[in-house]
Amino acid sequence: MPEIKESLEKVIESPVVENSVETRQVIVDLKKPEAFVPRELKSFLQKIEEDPVATPTFDPSGQPQLSPINSQNPKINIPITRTTFIDGFKKSFDDVGHWLSVFFFREIKLKESHVSFKPDDS
DSSP, rough: OOHHHHHHHHHHHEEEETTTTOOOOOOOOOOOOOOOOOHHHHHHHHHHHTTTTTOBOOOOOOOOOOOOOSSSOOOOOESSOOHHHHHHSSTTTSHHHHHHHHHHHHHHHHHGEEEEOOOOOO
16 A cells, blocks of 8 residues: 555656657546535444443443333323224224224224323313
């Protein structure tokens, strides 16, 4: 590599003269260009690097210390009442209320007992 650098420096220092016509040689940079990282992603990566919680800690034997996992089944509050949910299935197939009830029914099936409805005001 030092030979290439020296030869490039020589090219920069003196122009090449052939047959009484001055020509210039093109120098190509052999470095790989740095990958473009958007500004938003840079700030996000800096937050992750600075967060001490995200960095793993190791015990004296060299094994990573495990931390307790947060609950994977949080409580979900559906923003409609139970009567609105049931009435949605009685609406026509083209109505939005029908599909809202179908969507929430799917969520209830997936999350099982971790779902609660908005309380009835009546």
